[in-house]
Amino acid sequence: MEKAAQLYEGKAKKVFATADPNYVIVSYKDDATALDGLKKGSIAGKGAINNRMTNFLMQLLEKQGVPTHFVRELNDRETVVKKVSIVPLEVIVRNISAGHFAQRYGVKEGIVFAEPTVEFSYKNDDLHDPLLNDSHALALGLATKEEIAQIKAMALKVNETLKAYFASIGVKLVDFKLEFGRLSDGSLVLADEISPDTCRFWDAKTNEKLDKDRFRRDMGGVEDAYQEMMRRVLG
Ligand code: TMP
Ligand code: ASP
Numbered sequence: 001m002e003k004a005a006q007l008y009e010g011k012a013k014k015v016f017a018t019a020d021p022n023y024v025i026v027s028y029k030d031d032a033t034a035l036d037g038l039k040k041g042s043i044a045g046k047g048a049i050n051n052r053m054t055n056f057l058m059q060l061l062e063k064q065g066v067p068t069h070f071v072r073e074l075n076d077r078e079t080v081v082k083k084v085s086i087v088p089l090e091v092i093v094r095n096i097s098a099g100h101f102a103q104r105y106g107v108k109e110g111i112v113f114a115e116p117t118v119e120f121s122y123k124n125d126d127l128h129d130p131l132l133n134d135s136h137a138l139a140l141g142l143a144t145k146e147e148i149a150q151i152k153a154m155a156l157k158v159n160e161t162l163k164a165y166f167a168s169i170g171v172k173l174v175d176f177k178l179e180f181g182r183l184s185d186g187s188l189v190l191a192d193e194i195s196p197d198t199c200r201f202w203d204a205k206t207n208e209k210l211d212k213d214r215f216r217r218d219m220g221g222v223e224d225a226y227q228e229m230m231r232r233v234l235g
Pocket of ligand 2: 011033034035036037038197212216
């Protein structure tokens with residue numbers, strides 16, 4: 001399958017049309033942004049790592065009964081996925097306090113929750129992705145009641161599957177962000193990516209950060225952290 005016209009360029013990926021209207025090609029970039037786009041940079045090798053890790057995890061989730069947009073990996077950086085219309089919600093699941101949760105509620109990082117939390121942000125860069133609840137999402141017409149219920153159930157299923165998988169490779173899954181899309185028949189599938197850009201990963205023994213927080217917080221060792229996660233996931 002070959003790339004046709006570019007449909008979209010985001011902060012970390014480009015999307016291309018194909019000859020088949022049901023499929024698009026995603027191309028992962030090394031570009032990285034943080035702090036609402038204020039901080040810009042690049043992480044060498046990130047595009048290929050995020051592409052391959054996402055595809056591995058999407059296939060793992062499919063096996064566990066979670067429908068995804070994944071179709072076929074084309075090469076290091078490019079993957080064919082089902083064309084979806086993205087539900088404009090960032091769906092964030094947390095197992096351990098960190099990041100904005102710790103900031104917003106004035107608690108330290110590292111508190112292990114008895115139950116995972118699920119929260120939504122409105123995917124809107126101009127508004128800086130504000131936090132919103134179910135009734136706000138409904139009032140804004142971002143999703144139906146049924147879709148919201150389904151998205152939460154799918155997000156928790158993803159969490160159970162990924163938490164167990166990452167534990168098996170010595171990694172704590174602290175939190176992560178998912179996006180869902182609607183296929184042409186209206187059914188929901190997991191879309192976007194699952195990578196060190198969109199998850200917090202801490203080494204199970206040392207709590208060393210193995211994700212994009214190293215870039216966000218200028219900690220150094222960014223490339224090494226991505227490589228280490230790649231090594232643990234894909235050998
Ligand atoms: P947060 O603590 O900053 O809300 O982030 C929670 C998780 O979501 C974390 O794993 C990083 C991920 N995330 C994204 O993928 N994109 C974003 O724009 C933000 C803010 C967070
Ligand atoms: N959405 C953030 C930005 O680019 C990225 C992040 O912090 O993960 O601005």
